[in-house]
Amino acid sequence: MTRVTVWHDGACPLCQREIALMRRLDRRGAIDFVDASDPAGSCPIDRRTMLARFHAREDGRLLSGAAAFAAMWRAIPLLRPLGIAARHPLVLAGLERAYLLFLRIRPRLQSIVRDRVSA
Numbered sequence: 001m002t003r004v005t006v007w008h009d010g011a012c013p014l015c016q017r018e019i020a021l022m023r024r025l026d027r028r029g030a031i032d033f034v035d036a037s038d039p040a041g042s043c044p045i046d047r048r049t050m051l052a053r054f055h056a057r058e059d060g061r062l063l064s065g066a067a068a069f070a071a072m073w074r075a076i077p078l079l080r081p082l083g084i085a086a087r088h089p090l091v092l093a094g095l096e097r098a099y100l101l102f103l104r105i106r107p108r109l110q111s112i113v114r115d116r117v118s119a
Contacts, residue, residue, distance in 0.1 A: 002030070
């Protein structure tokens with residue numbers, strides 16, 4: 001079984017929800033989840049860079065963006081077909097475009113989720 005390490009923004013309400021779901025789906029415990037926003041947590045590169053994009057390590061390679069999501073998906077049996085499909089360059093390119101769009105609207109989505117949580 002391939003171990004995957006995922007770095008996430010534990011201070012982001014969107015990330016908190018997504019990682020909570022991924023933890024529930026990771027029934028084999030194949031993923032090590034690391035909160036990159038925690039100063040005590042270890043980051044293989046600059047923390048600010050880690051928090052700007054989603055990162056994962058699979059087979060010793062540090063991945064970011066859609067490739068990191070795909071690595072996480074491959075470690076979860078239910079999502080594995082999606083992760084395998086993302087190995088195709090055209091699929092990965094499309095997912096990366098979607099991820100870049102998400103990054104542009106992420107601050108607004110975070111604000112909406114924070115407002116709902118605090119209401």
